[in-house]
Amino acid sequence: MKIKWLVVCVLLLAGCREKKAPLAEAVFPVYKVDLDKVDSVNMRDLFSAVELIPLQKKAGYTITSPQLGLYKGNYYLWDDTEKRMFCFGSSGNFKYVTKEDGLKSINRNSASHRSRRVSIMDQLGYRYQKKWYLYQTFRTEVYHLDKSGEKTTAYRWDFGKYNDKDTVVRFEKKPLDELVEDQQQWLHENSAFALNEAKENERYVYVSVERIYKREHRWDFGQVVHLFYDKKRGDYKLFEHFENGMYLPAEMRMDDTCMTALVTYDTRHWFLDRELLDKAGKKVYDGMKKEDYPLVVKYVFKKD
Numbered sequence: 584m585k586i587k588w589l590v591v592c593v594l595l596l597a598g599c600r601e602k603k604a605p606l607a608e609a610v611f612p613v614y615k616v617d618l619d620k621v622d623s624v625n626m627r628d629l630f631s632a633v634e635l636i637p638l639q640k641k642a643g644y645t646i647t648s649p650q651l652g653l654y655k656g657n658y659y660l661w662d663d664t665e666k667r668m669f670c671f672g673s674s675g676n677f678k679y680v681t682k683e684d685g686l687k688s689i690n691r692n693s694a695s696h697r698s699r700r701v702s703i704m705d706q707l708g709y710r711y712q713k714k715w716y717l718y719q720t721f722r723t724e725v726y727h728l729d730k731s732g733e734k735t736t737a738y739r740w741d742f743g744k745y746n747d748k749d750t751v752v753r754f755e756k757k758p759l760d761e762l763v764e765d766q767q768q769w770l771h772e773n774s775a776f777a778l779n780e781a782k783e784n785e786r787y788v789y790v791s792v793e794r795i796y797k798r799e800h801r802w803d804f805g806q807v808v809h810l811f812y813d814k815k816r817g818d819y820k821l822f823e824h825f826e827n828g829m830y831l832p833a834e835m836r837m838d839d840t841c842m843t844a845l846v847t848y849d850t851r852h853w854f855l856d857r858e859l860l861d862k863a864g865k866k867v868y869d870g871m872k873k874e875d876y877p878l879v880v881k882y883v884f885k886k887d
Contacts (some may be wrong), residue, residue: 614812615741616792616819618776621808624822629811629885630842633859635867636879639677641669647875651845654834658879660845671678675879701759703756703777704752711783721774724745725781738788743773771795778807782837786884787814788830789837792821807833829856831882841884844876848864854880 590611612721626633638658646669652659657678658671658789670678708717710849716737723740740746757809770777774795781790794806809831824830830853832844846854871878 601859611736612738612743612814614738614788615743616810616812616817616821618792618821620821621794621806623821623824623826624739624820625823626827626856629820630882631885632861632883633855634841634865634881634883635676635855635860635864636881637867638669638671638876638879640673640874641677642681644669644680649845649877651834651836653838653843653877654875662862662879671879674718678834700851703765703770707778707781709780709782716781716783717780720743720777720779721752721770722749722778724749740778740790742776747774771797772803779800779807780834782835786813786815786838786839787837788814789842791833827856827859830854832880835882838870839884842882844880844882846880847877850876851878 588711622680636658638660644667645665645789646660647664649662651658653659656673658673659671660671661667662669667680667682669680671676703720704862705719706717708715710716713740714727714737715723717728718883723742723746723820725739727737728733729735753799754762756762759763768811776795777793777795779791781788783789789812790810792808792810794808796805806823808823810819810821830844832846832850832854835842837843844854851868851871855868857865860868867878
């Protein structure tokens, strides 16, 4: 009888083990990237075309330090020096100019916080599919915040040996210029990267990464690279420039079809390869003058 009861107990324990819930797995994506393998990339691997849209000049108005916004097919340029905003149609035709800074609302779906950031403790962010994706420059976690301030991880970067330790970071209260200097020194002594402007579309997660290399007596040495992570394929492209020597502009907007940026007359040779432009693009490129407004440049994503 004792043997029978022993057998029953063993069977019951085995059944309990079978019904035990498995360990919870991460419910968010993890994007693994080797930051040490910075390459040069063929532009055609990412983009199928580069389109140039000249902006019609308004007599009596110059544009000194523009920031680009997109809304309902229009281009909006906020001139931070003159404190006025220009609106242009989809073909670059001038519509109006106003003193009101409307980029905060007009560009809500594509603007980042980077230009407003002072402290490295500030949240950076971008908006995608009606949600804010937030992160800190020295953290690998990208997260959402609900109305109560509760944090939910959206995804994580996995930079291997360069991953942050999620330790609590605090700084003494100091005048702003001293605080910024202390924070930048801490960043360069304790992190191998600084994440800057990020954005996302149906296929890619993009982020501009400053790679920080520590050298004796020179803690401020870095290299800015572009990271495009392909969510569909599970691979990525990490590069400083293209094989033809061209660079991507520092500040861009992204949707499912293209990356959009402003390029000035003085910087066009850094970002535009004339030989890759179509006939219309070559005509715009050759006709550009120093006093012209910046070009709107659209880097059209390659389709599978």
